Amino acid sequence: MTIIAATLRRQLTDSLRGFYLLCKPRVTALIVFTAAIGALLAQPGLPPLSVLFPALVGIALVSGSAAAFNCLIEQRIDIIMARTCLRPLPAGQVSARQALIFASVIGVLGLVILYALTNSLTMWLTLFAFVGYAVIYTAFLKGATPMNIVIGGVAGAMPPILGWAAVTGHVAREPLVLFAIIFSWTPPHFWALALYRRDEYAAAGIPMLPVTHGEKFTRLHILLYTLILVATSLAPYALGMSGVLYLAAALLLGAGFLGLALQLYRHYSDALAQRTFVYSIVYLSMLFAALLLDHYLLPGARALTV
Numbered sequence: 001m002t003i004i005a006a007t008l009r010r011q012l013t014d015s016l017r018g019f020y021l022l023c024k025p026r027v028t029a030l031i032v033f034t035a036a037i038g039a040l041l042a043q044p045g046l047p048p049l050s051v052l053f054p055a056l057v058g059i060a061l062v063s064g065s066a067a068a069f070n071c072l073i074e075q076r077i078d079i080i081m082a083r084t085c086l087r088p089l090p091a092g093q094v095s096a097r098q099a100l101i102f103a104s105v106i107g108v109l110g111l112v113i114l115y116a117l118t119n120s121l122t123m124w125l126t127l128f129a130f131v132g133y134a135v136i137y138t139a140f141l142k143g144a145t146p147m148n149i150v151i152g153g154v155a156g157a158m159p160p161i162l163g164w165a166a167v168t169g170h171v172a173r174e175p176l177v178l179f180a181i182i183f184s185w186t187p188p189h190f191w192a193l194a195l196y197r198r199d200e201y202a203a204a205g206i207p208m209l210p211v212t213h214g215e216k217f218t219r220l221h222i223l224l225y226t227l228i229l230v231a232t233s234l235a236p237y238a239l240g241m242s243g244v245l246y247l248a249a250a251l252l253l254g255a256g257f258l259g260l261a262l263q264l265y266r267h268y269s270d271a272l273a274q275r276t277f278v279y280s281i282v283y284l285s286m287l288f289a290a291l292l293l294d295h296y297l298l299p300g301a302r303a304l305t306v
Contacts, residue, residue: 015098019183037289039052040163041174054117064105064106072103110126122166136155153187174236178239188280192276216222261276
């Protein structure tokens with residue numbers, strides 16, 4: 001009986017872990033983080049926890065649902081690629097039917113929470129982001145065009161707008177600026193990954209830029225988009241959303257990203273591409289954290305439109 005109980009506990013633990021991993025927790029955490037930044041920037045003080053908490057929970061659930069649908073749609077591709085072959089579906093931790101039910105339940109639950117406890121605008125915007133990622137990007141764009149990341153980046157750049165809308169009930173220019181930063185960040189972030197995983201993408205038949213246009217062309221576009229990103233990252237200061245603390249952070253972090261992009265263009269190596277990919281995640285996290293610190297530490301340095 002003890003052996004049976006231990007086996008059942010292990011199976012339950014494996015299944016729960018599989019459902020958790022279906023939600024791509026690191027990606028979801030970054031989405032929730034940038035949504036929280038949008039919410040916290042929406043007013044001078046802290047937003048009520050009764051508004052902030054359900055908004056972030058709802059966004060997290062819908063984000064996890066979108067990730068799970070992505071895994072469900074791409075399970076054939078995931079088996080081929082070394083980076084994804086150990087995901088719950090290829091590894092057999094979760095069945096396709098279980099993944100479909102799980103993704104549907106948490107997605108609907110997240111939308112209900114947003115509608116009932118936040119506001120309808122946030123719910124509809126979150127649904128738009130869900131469709132953009134889980135359906136338009138995953139099911140159509142990813143396998144159709146090497147510009148999949150650029151077009152699909154619209155959905156991935158939505159979280160700050162969702163957070164802002166959750167607190168204010170409307171969309172203003174400030175969250176659109178944050179949207180533009182993430183939208184500009186997405187191509188160099190993913191193309192750096194695609195460079196050192198290009199053989200896997202080619203084997204899976206995914207037309208990522210390094211596969212369709214070559215390594216040198218991709219390196220050039222990483223550099224160009226990084227320049228666009230660095231310029232866009234200065235917009236919060238130029239528009240009065242932030243002060244000198246954020247400006248210093250944006251310049252320092254941008255110089256680091258641009259330096260890596262330039263090295264990547266001049267002297268390519270898979271190790272450098274991987275380093276650029278990792279730095280891009282650190283870059284976005286620290287940039288938004290600096291924006292938040294500037295907002296609360298130097299509140300007199302700018303005037304937000306709420």
